[in-house]
Amino acid sequence: MSQNEASDVGAKVRAIFERVGPVQDTIVGGKDYSFPSPSRFKTKREASAALKKIHDIRKELRRLKTALWDVPDELTREAPIKHQDAVHMHEMLKDIAADIDFEMNLFGKTGRGRNIRAYYVADQVAGHFVRAKLKRPTIGHRDGKPSTLFTKMVNDIFQVLGIESGFRNPCKAARDKITDEDIQDARMLQRLQNAIAQRAASGQATRPTPLGSAMKAGTTQET
Secondary structure (H helix, E strand, O other): OOHHHHHHHHHHHHHHHOOOOOOOHHHHOOOOOOOOOOOOOOEHHHHHHHHHHHHHHHHHHHHHHHHHHOOOHHHHOOOOOOHHHHHHHHHHHHHHHHHHHHHHOOOOOOOEOOOHHHHHHHHHHHHHHHHHHOOOOOOOEEOOEEOOHHHHHHHHHHHHHOOOOOOHHHHHHHHHHOOHHHHHHHHHHHHHHHHHHHHHHOOOOOOOOOHHHHHHHHHHOOO
16 A cells, blocks of 8 residues: 555545544554554464464573573673574564564453454444444444444444454444443543643643642533
8 A cells, every 4th residue: 555545545435534523643543654564363262373483482592591691791792692683583573473462352252263463443433433423333334334424433443443343243243342431531531631731721821720620610511
């Protein structure tokens, strides 16, 4: 995908998110709107086996970097691998292991694979929906097509990003993750933002304001 194509895709994704409220680049995969690639594994067992191999290699690298640490520099000057190389490889494998662990968590209880990008997008849309609407998103369909704002947004983003997945299961999984605490946090954040905006509009100094005072000020402006 060229830079211009990525920019066009990003603009379309942003426009869909903005159906419920303003967005920040960080909640839609970064400025390039890149979402996780499809899973590299067909089953949870495959992912688990790969993760075990990574952990075994990391154990060997730990031993290697400890051994290389005690070797004088003059003896390793021409060596193909040095202590810092082992350290870097160990950290790189740590990141890879974290990615595999993330993918494992996206498999169902039966071990069947899920479309990582589909579930990730649905999670992001659900989180943004809660922050903008201060309530849980609803799920609905008619004749196999999405019928609520949330499901339509998710399905439209699937089409923009070329994600081949049904919308029902990802949307349901994302909605079920939303807790009462998430909604309370969203309301609290909005009150604080309202209070800050009120102070800015009135020309008051933007010095730090106690959270409790800001919350009360924001609450009085709600209708």
